[in-house]
Amino acid sequence: xxxxxxxxxxxxxxxxxxxxxxxxxxxxxxxxxxxxxxxxxxxxxxxxxxxxxxxxxxxxxxxxxxxxxxxxxxxxxxxxxxxxxxxxxxxxxxxxxxxxxxxxxxxxxxxxxxxxxxxxxxxxxxxxxxxxxxxxxxxxxxxxxxxxxxxxxxxxxxxxxxxxxxxxxxxxxxxxxxxxxxxxxxxxxxxxxxxxxxxxxxxxxxxxxxxxxxxxxxxxxxxxxxxxxxxxxxxxxxxxxxxxxxxxxxxxxxxxxxxxxxxxx
Amino acid sequence: xxxxxxxxxxxxxxxxxxxxxxxxxxxxxxxxxxxxxxxxxxxxxxxxxxxxxxxxxxxxxxxxxxxxxxxxxxxxxxxxxxxxxxxxxxxxxxxxxxxxxxxxxxxxxxxxxxxxxxxxxxxxxxxxxxxxxxxxxxxxxxxxxxxxxxxxxxxxxxxxxxxxxxxxxxxxxxxxxxxxxxxxxxxxxxxxxxxxxxxxxxxxxxxxxxxxxxxxxxxxxxxxxxxxxxxxxxxxxxxxxxxxxxxxxxxxxxxxxxxxxxxxxxxxxxxxxxxxxxxxxxxxxxx
Numbered sequence: 001x002x003x004x005x006x007x008x009x010x011x012x013x014x015x016x017x018x019x020x021x022x023x024x025x026x027x028x029x030x031x032x033x034x035x036x037x038x039x040x041x042x043x044x045x046x047x048x049x050x051x052x053x054x055x056x057x058x059x060x061x062x063x064x065x066x067x068x069x070x071x072x073x074x075x076x077x078x079x080x081x082x083x084x085x086x087x088x089x090x091x092x093x094x095x096x097x098x099x100x101x102x103x104x105x106x107x108x109x110x111x112x113x114x115x116x117x118x119x120x121x122x123x124x125x126x127x128x129x130x131x132x133x134x135x136x137x138x139x140x141x142x143x144x145x146x147x148x149x150x151x152x153x154x155x156x157x158x159x160x161x162x163x164x165x166x167x168x169x170x171x172x173x174x175x176x177x178x179x180x181x182x183x184x185x186x187x188x189x190x191x192x193x194x195x196x197x198x199x200x201x202x203x204x205x206x207x208x209x210x211x212x213x214x215x216x217x218x219x220x221x222x223x224x225x226x227x228x229x230x231x232x233x234x235x236x237x238x239x240x241x242x243x244x245x246x247x248x249x250x251x252x253x254x255x256x257x258x259x260x261x262x263x264x265x
Numbered sequence: 266x267x268x269x270x271x272x273x274x275x276x277x278x279x280x281x282x283x284x285x286x287x288x289x290x291x292x293x294x295x296x297x298x299x300x301x302x303x304x305x306x307x308x309x310x311x312x313x314x315x316x317x318x319x320x321x322x323x324x325x326x327x328x329x330x331x332x333x334x335x336x337x338x339x340x341x342x343x344x345x346x347x348x349x350x351x352x353x354x355x356x357x358x359x360x361x362x363x364x365x366x367x368x369x370x371x372x373x374x375x376x377x378x379x380x381x382x383x384x385x386x387x388x389x390x391x392x393x394x395x396x397x398x399x400x401x402x403x404x405x406x407x408x409x410x411x412x413x414x415x416x417x418x419x420x421x422x423x424x425x426x427x428x429x430x431x432x433x434x435x436x437x438x439x440x441x442x443x444x445x446x447x448x449x450x451x452x453x454x455x456x457x458x459x460x461x462x463x464x465x466x467x468x469x470x471x472x473x474x475x476x477x478x479x480x481x482x483x484x485x486x487x488x489x490x491x492x493x494x495x496x497x498x499x500x501x502x503x504x505x506x507x508x509x510x511x512x513x514x515x516x517x518x519x520x521x522x523x524x525x526x527x528x529x530x531x532x533x534x535x536x537x538x539x540x541x542x543x544x545x546x547x548x549x550x551x552x
Contacts, residue, residue: 200376221378
């Protein structure tokens with residue numbers, strides 16, 4: 001091990017400390033948490049997790065979140081694919097302006113949009129549905145998806161397209177059977193980022209739901225305020241929110257590093 | 266060379282419709298509110314540009330905006346160099362690469378309110394790991410709810426913890442795309458580490474760093490949930506960043522007009538800074 005590896009190791013330790021504390025808390029009893037400081041749980045308890053897995057308001061929170069996040073990732077990648085292709089291959093009237101306009105939608109503070117979003121989705125009758133949150137998250141995920149995919153597609157030489165057309169491929173057939181496999185790393189990375197940003201966002205998700213599609217994060221905030229000081233339960237719920245993301249990133253770990261290498265601004 | 270093809274618009278259409286639905290309609294609602302006054306019951310009065318004028322002269326807005334720029338400035342100054350340094354010292358090949366990448370990406374995958382709650386638990390003076398260590402082992406009086414300095418230090422540490430990995434991932438992606446031949450050539454020329462960094466690695470990272478800085482600027486400038494959960498904007502107003510103040514006005518006091526005007530100014534500032542940066546950084550590419 002060389003000297004310079006000290007830096008990433010220290011950094012990872014710094015990252016893991018608060019996570020360790022959250023996980024440790026989740027195995028402590030409320031009594032132990034409040035009675036004082038202990039580095040490790042003195043009496044291990046799984047009660048906090050038991051509550052989450054048996055109480056429908058808790059576990060439905062997870063199911064709701066995963067549902068709208070998955071929907072959002074699929075929608076974002078699906079519509080971003082042709083758009084990114086257009087940006088990477090063609091020049092058309094207003095292309096640069098459109099690209100920058102798309103990016104600007106990442107800049108609007110979600111806090112700005114909370115109330116108008118509520119009114120908009122109530123007006124079209126989608127309030128408190130998974131699809132409402134999935135569509136709302138498109139606001140910041142589609143621009144990102146187009147941006148990342150465009151970078152990947154620009155890395156694929158144009159000759160690939162031309163050869164395929166000469167060989168008599170139709171556009172849809174070329175796109176699905178030749179072009180998509182060529183950029184599958186990009187699709188994976190894009191899906192990952194859409195999943196990530198939709199999973200971690202709370203403000204819009206909370207504003208657009210009440211009961212039927214309420215995200216896990218909203219259940220947590222409610223518990224934090226209503227059930228007094230149930231830190232253990234909160235910690236257990238928090239620990240469980242890390243898991244889906246960790247699974248997703250495990251699958252795309254090899255693509256991530258390659259991901260942005262081909263990207264361009 | 267790209268071909269001119271106006272039919273490309275059809276490819277862009279689904280994106281355009283979806284984003285426009287989500288962006289333009291709410292934006293028009295905000296514009297609508299920003300020029301009116303309401304006392305509830307859906308009764309509105311024309312107010313013109315009064316809200317904008319009031320806001321631009323208000324000390325409260327100036328203070329929140331100042332805190333916002335300070336926050337964004339500090340985290341950019343820490344996260345960008347730190348991210349580059351970590352990316353440079355990471356292994357390039359082998360078993361540890363995916364391990365590093367996966368653990369480093371973990372903080373980014375935690376919902377933002379959980380991040381806030383987690384740091385709250387972590388820093389509680391008597392029962393949090395960091396809080397206990399600071400107060401009882403080091404003997405430093407560290408209490409976020411009392412000291413504005415502690416609150417600031419904590420939200421900045423939290424953001425560094427949360428987002429430095431994004432800079433690391435992006436810079437690392439830029440680094441691994443450099444062909445080995447470049448390094449071999451540098452070695453033959455006897456280039457120093459600094460020269461390799463300055464003339465090979467940094468230029469290769471320019472594009473990804475532009476993305477990183479832009480993303481970090483936009484997201485940190487709009488940050489709301491994490492500091493809100495952690496400090497609630499306190500103690501006093503010391504960590505009331507722009508969006509926390511905005512939500513206080515919009516949903517706390519239900520002053521829709523002023524809140525809408527504030528949203529628009531807020532958005533305009535973000536847009537302006539991002540556009541300036543984007544134009545500056547991509548200027549050379551166009552030539």
